[in-house]
Amino acid sequence: MREDHRAPVVVSQLWYRVGSSYESAGLTGLSHALEHMMFKGSAKLAPGESSRILRELGAEENAFTSDDYTAYYQVLASDRLAVALEMEADRLASLKLPADEFAREIEVIKEERRLRTDDRPSALAYERFKALAFPASGYRNPTIGWMSDLQRMQVDDLRAWYQQWYRPNNATLVIVGDVQRDQVEKLVTRFFARIPGKPLPAAKPPLELATPGERRTTLYLKTQLPSLLMGFNVPGLATSEDARSVHALRLLAALLDGGSSARLPARLERGSQLVSGASAWYNAFTRGDSLFVLSATPNSQTGKTLAEAEAGLWRELHALQEQPPSEEEMNRVRAQVIAGLVYERDSISSQANSIGQLESVGLSWRLIDSDLQALSEVTGADIQAAAQRFFQRERMVVAHILPQENSHE
Numbered sequence: 042m043r044e045d046h047r048a049p050v051v052v053s054q055l056w057y058r059v060g061s062s063y064e065s066a067g068l069t070g071l072s073h074a075l076e077h078m079m080f081k082g083s084a085k086l087a088p089g090e091s092s093r094i095l096r097e098l099g100a101e102e103n104a105f106t107s108d109d110y111t112a113y114y115q116v117l118a119s120d121r122l123a124v125a126l127e128m129e130a131d132r133l134a135s136l137k138l139p140a141d142e143f144a145r146e147i148e149v150i151k152e153e154r155r156l157r158t159d160d161r162p163s164a165l166a167y168e169r170f171k172a173l174a175f176p177a178s179g180y181r182n183p184t185i186g187w188m189s190d191l192q193r194m195q196v197d198d199l200r201a202w203y204q205q206w207y208r209p210n211n212a213t214l215v216i217v218g219d220v221q222r223d224q225v226e227k228l229v230t231r232f233f234a235r236i237p238g239k240p241l242p243a244a245k246p247p248l249e250l251a252t253p254g255e256r257r258t259t260l261y262l263k264t265q266l267p268s269l270l271m272g273f274n275v276p277g278l279a280t281s282e283d284a285r286s287v288h289a290l291r292l293l294a295a296l297l298d299g300g301s302s303a304r305l306p307a308r309l310e311r312g313s314q315l316v317s318g319a320s321a322w323y324n325a326f327t328r329g330d331s332l333f334v335l336s337a338t339p340n341s342q343t344g345k346t347l348a349e350a351e352a353g354l355w356r357e358l359h360a361l362q363e364q365p366p367s368e369e370e371m372n373r374v375r376a377q378v379i380a381g382l383v384y385e386r387d388s389i390s391s392q393a394n395s396i397g398q399l400e401s402v403g404l405s406w407r408l409i410d411s412d413l414q415a416l417s418e419v420t421g422a423d424i425q426a427a428a429q430r431f432f433q434r435e436r437m438v439v440a441h442i443l444p445q446e447n448s449h450e
Contacts, residue, residue: 042215042216042217042220042222042225043216043217043392043393043396044218044219044220044221044222045217045218045219045389045392046219047219048218048219049118049119049120049219050116050117050118050119050218050219050389051116051117051118051119051122051216051217051218051219051220051389052114052115052116052215052216052217052218052389052390052393053114053115053117053122053125053126053129053214053215053216054112054113054114054214054215054216054393054394054397055112055113055114055129055133055212055213055214055215056110056111056112056212056213056214056215056397056398056400056401057110057111057112057206057207057211057212057401058109058110058206058211058212058213058244058401059072059110059111059202059205059206059207059211059244060072060106060107060108060109060110060111060184061073061106061107061108061179061182061183061184061186062108062109062178062179062180062182062247062328062329063179063206063244064179064182064186065179067190067193068190068194068198069182069183069186069187069190070150070183070184070185070186070187070190070191070194071186071194071198071199071202072106072111072184072202073106073111073150073184073185073186074146074147074150074186074191074194074199075111075199075202075203075207076104076105076106076111076113077146077149077150078136078138078142078143078146078199079104079113079132079136080092080104081137081138081139081142081143081146082136082137082139082142083128083131083132083134083135083136083137084131084134084135084137085127085128085131085135086128086131086132088139088142091128091132094124094128095115095117095124095125095128098117098118098121098124099117099118100115100116100117100118100121100125101115101116101117102114102115102116106184107184108179108180108182108184108247108327108328109327109328109329109401109402110397110398110401110402112397112401113129114390114393115129116389116390119218119219119220122216122220122225122228123228123232126228126229126232126233127232129214129232130232130233130236133207133209133212133233133236134235134236136203136207138196138199138200138203140196143196143199144196147191147194150185150186150191151188151191151192153185154185154186154188154191157185158183158185159188162262162263162264162442163264163268165260165262166260166262166264166268166270166440166442167270168183169258169260169440170258170270170272170438170440171183171332173256173258173438173440174256174272174274174332174438175247175249175274175332176249176250176253176256177248177249177250177253178247178248178249178329178330179247180247180249180327180329180330180332205241205242206241206242208238208239208241209233209236209237209238210238210239210241211241213396213397213400213401214229214233215393215396215397215400216393217389217390217392217393217396218389246279246280246328246329246330246403247328247329247330248280248329248330249274249329249330250274251274251436252274252433252435252436253274253435253436253438254435255434255435255437255438255439256437256438256439257438257439257440257441258439258440258441259440259441259443260440260441260442260443261443261444261445261447262442262443262444262445263444263445264442264443264444264445265444266317266338266339266341266444267338267339267346267347267441267442267443267444267447268336268337268338268339268347268442269336269337269338269347269350269351269439269440269441269442270334270335270336270439270440270442271334271335271336271337271351271354271437271438271439272332272333272334272335272437272438272439273332273333273431273432273433273436273437273438274330274332274436274438275290275323275330275331275332275333275431275436276330276331277324277325277326277327277328277329277330277331277402278325278326278327278404278408279326279327279328279329279402279403279404280327280329280330284415285415285418285419285423286423286426286427286430286431287325288325288415288416288418288419288423289419289423289424289426289427290323290325290333290427290431291323291325291378291416292371292374292375292378292416292419292424293321293323293333293361293424293427293428294321294322294323294333295374295377295378296361296366296370296374296424297321297335297357298319298320298321298322299374299377299378300377302373304357305319305320305321305335305337305354305357306319308357309337309350309353309354309357310340313353314340314342314343314345315339315340315343315345315349315350315353316337316338316339316340316345316350316353317338317339317340317341317342318336318337318338319335319336319337319338319350319354320335320336320337321333321334321335321336322334326398326399326402326404327402328401328402328403333431333432335354337350337351337353337354338350347441347443351439358428358432361424361425361428361432362425362428362429362432364425365420365421365422365424365425366421366424366425367421368421370421371419371420371421371424375416375417375419378416379413379416379417382412382413382416383413386409395409396409
């Protein structure tokens with residue numbers, strides 16, 4: 042809980058430590074499907090009634106599922122917090138999961154998959170890329186699930202999933218806003234204390250092969266322009282024995298792709314005009330091992346190819362391996378990343394998201410208070426060392442995405 046009295050508003054979030062990386066072959070999509078069904082009735086409320094009540098209170102509510110967690114949140118006037126907590130506790134203790142509601146909702150989920158993944162070439166490409174990138178862990182599972190698994194999912198599968206994972210001893214309640222601690226403790230005790238915990242299934246962190254070997258795929262999709270994805274298997278903060286190298290990777294992503302002055306846009310887009318777009322990203326806050334990803338679209342106006350774009354990305358990675366960034370560049374990148382985090386945490390929802398995410402992946406929410414200092418201590422030599430250690434072909438996965446009409450060439 043964090044008090045923030047700037048406005049008479051509170052955000053309440055309940056995070057469950059279960060997501061698509063917990064799922065096994067044939068049962069993908071369970072966590073996301075259960076998220077949908079959490080709004081379909083409990084002991085006290087009929088299907089959709091909780092959403093109606095919150096709408097009438099002028100509240101915002103939603104939920105999200107990821108590889109590592111499933112979370113539910115409400116943003117509402119702080120004097121209405123009891124309503125949100127009572128409903129959240131009710132569905133934790135007594136979700137109904139009626140078969141007729143499931144039969145309708147699974148069709149909604151299939152359509153969501155068609156719209157957001159199957160009919161979107163970039164999303165479909167990333168799903169296939171990710172499946173190749175994680176040969177040894179559950180991170181290969183798409184959060185929404187494979188369509189073949191959605192087609193054979195049964196309501197009893199969801200009932201078992203709910204019974205396994207939806208327990209108070211597998212959840213983190215996060216409350217940020219215009220409230221007092223003693224008031225919140227009384228409400229939480231009132232609504233949650235009676236719900237029993239129970240033993241949980243073993244949930245080991247998704248560890249990846251350190252050097253799985255170079256993996257490549259070519260995808261022919263309904264896209265107009267060719268593009269590529271390049272990833273490197275790397276640790277996250279929860280699995281690394283060297284936190285400094287993880288923070289170096291965070292700054293390295295910003296150094297490559299942190300605004301117009303970053304290296305990829307400055308050198309590959311505007312400089313050599315090799316690509317029409319390029320990006321880099323890395324998530325350090327995962328339950329298991331992570332992936333450092335780069336993407337690029339060759340510049341069609343200058344006739345550049347995927348092979349040339351890939352070589353251009355490698356030149357930038359080799360440059361970091363051969364020479365550390367200047368202190369001037371490091372100062373700019375550090376300031377940019379830290380300023381972004383400070384600005385982001387001005388929102389009560391972002392504060393709650395940071396706390397919930399850290400706790401749900403097995404890290405402590407207290408890392409928020411030391412995170413900026415850890416980033417400020419990263420040096421150019423740390424960036425070079427991380428580039429040398431992690432940007433190796435035996436850690437690499439590459440997907441070339443081509444327009445479908447090229448599939449017969």
